[in-house]
Amino acid sequence: MIRKTFSLAATFICAGALALPALAQSDADRAIDYELANSRAYDTLEYLTDNIGPRLSGSKGAALAVTWATKQLRAMKLDDVRNEPVMVPHWVRGVERATLVSHNDQKIVLTALGGSVATPENGITADVVEVSSFEELDRLGRKVAGKIVYFNNPIDMSLVESGRAFDAYSKAVEFRGAGPSHAAQYGAVAALIRSVASASLRSPHTGSLRYDEKQPKIPGAALSVEDALLVHRLLAKGERVRMHLVLTPRTLPDAPSFNVVAEIRGSExxxxxxxxxxxxxxxxxxxxxxxxxxxxxxxxxxxxxxxELGIKPKRTIRAxxxxxxxxxxxxxxxxxxxxAKREEIAKHVAVIExxxxxxxxxxxxxxxxGSALANFTRAAAPLNRIAAPLTWESSRHTGADTSPLTDAGVTGFGLTPDPRHYFDFHHSPADTLDKVDPHQLAQNTAAIAGLAVLLANQ
Ligand SMILES: [Zn+2]
Known part of the structure; x- marks a missing residue:
C-alpha cells in the first residue's frame, strides 16, 4: 500500500517545529490538568462493564451499550451525536466441554474460537496430534485426517517482558486465525490452539478464527495454557491422547447495530x-x-x-x-x-485509536x-508530564478500527499503555473492571484528550 503525503499533518509539523501557539498549548494543558484532577472515566467504565456487561456484536449487551453511550454523549450537549448503522456478525457461544478419554476422562478447560462452527451434537472423539508450525503440519499432511490438530504456539515471554508484547502476540496468534482451515485441508476434524496469553490461572483466551472458504469448516478452540501443557507433556512421553470435544456455537443472521459518533465542531x-x-x-x-x-x-x-472546559478546538474533534x-x-x-460517501476521508487530519x-x-x-515525527514530538511536549515522557514509535499499524483510514493515507496515532500485562487478561474471562486502575485510566484519557486538542488547534 502506497501512503499519500499528509499535507495537513505536514502543515502542523512545520508550524509546530517553529513555535506552538500559546492557545493550543494552553488548551491541551487545561484538558490534561482537568482530567487528572477530576476524572470520571472510571465511573463510565464501571457502568459499561458492571451494569451492561459483555458486549459481543449482535448481543443484547452490545445493543444496550450503544443506547447508553449515545445517551451519555447526548446529555453533554455536544454539537452532534448520532448512530451510524452497521450490520454485524451474530455469533453465540453455546456449550464448550472437553475430556481426555485416554486419561481417565480428565476435564480439559477450553473455549471456542469466535466464529467457530459446532461439533456434532454428541461431540467428536479423536486422537490429538501436536504441531508447532504450519510447516510441520504440511509435512504430516493426510496423517492428521480424522484427528484433532493441536497447535502448540507459546507466546515469546522475553518479547513480552521487554515491552514488545504486541509483537509477541502477533506472532503467536497466527495459528488462531488460520489454523483451523489449514488443518481442515488435510482432513482434521477439529483444531486446538494454546491460548495466546502471557499469564494464566487456567483461563482460556478466545479470539476470532478466519475460515478459508475453500476448505471444510471444522471447529476451533483455545486450550487454557495449563491444559495445553498437559496435552503437550502426555504427547511428548509418546502416549496416545484421545479427546472428547463438544462445542455448540451458532452463527445467527447478521444483526443491525451502530457506531456511535459524537463531535465538537471546529471553530475555524x-x-x-x-x-x-x-x-x-x-x-x-x-x-x-x-x-x-x-x-x-x-x-x-x-x-x-x-x-466542561468550554474548549473550542479550531478543527472538529470527533469521537x-x-x-x-x-x-x-x-x-x-x-x-x-x-x-467516503460524505467525501470526508481526506479531511481527517489525524486519527487517534x-x-x-x-x-x-x-x-x-x-x-x-523521520524528521516529521521528530518535529511532532517536540510539539507534543505538553503530554510528557502525564506520566514518564512518552515514546513515539513509527508504525504502519496504529489501530484496527482506524486502519481503513490510515491505509488511505490519514495520519494515525495509537495509544500504548504499558503492554506487559495486557495479554494476561485479554480475551479471557478475567478481563474485568478490577484490572483497571482509576488513576492510570485518567492518565490515558489525559493523553488522548491532550493529543486531540494539540492536533485540532494547530
Ligand atoms: Zn480491542
Missing part, C-alpha cells in the same frame, strides 16, 4: 477532523474492561472534559465508538464507507516517520 476549520476512537463491543467471556471498555470510556470522557472490532471489524469499515488497555501510558505509535 469545522470540515477538518481529528478523530478519537475505541470500540464499544467486547468478547462474551467477560465484561471487556481492558478490551476495550477502557478505550470507549477514554473517548466519552474526553468529550466531557472538552465540553467514534466502533462496533464489532473483535469479530469482523465491520464498524471500522462502515465508518470509512460513510465518511485507543485499544490496548489502560495501564500507565508509555507512548503512542504513529504513522509519522
Amino acid at each position: 476549520r469545522p470540515n477538518e477532523i481529528v478523530l478519537i476512537g475505541g470500540h464499544l463491543d467486547s468478547w462474551d467471556l467477560a465484561t471487556g474492561a481492558i478490551d476495550d471498555g477502557s478505550g470507549a470510556a477514554m473517548c466519552i470522557e474526553t468529550m466531557r472534559v472538552l465540553k 467514534v465508538l466502533f462496533m464489532n472490532e473483535e469479530n469482523g471489524l465491520r464498524g471500522g469499515h462502515a465508518y470509512f464507507d460513510a465518511a 485507543t485499544d490496548a488497555g489502560a495501564a500507565t501510558p508509555v507512548g503512542f505509535t504513529t504513522t509519522l516517520e
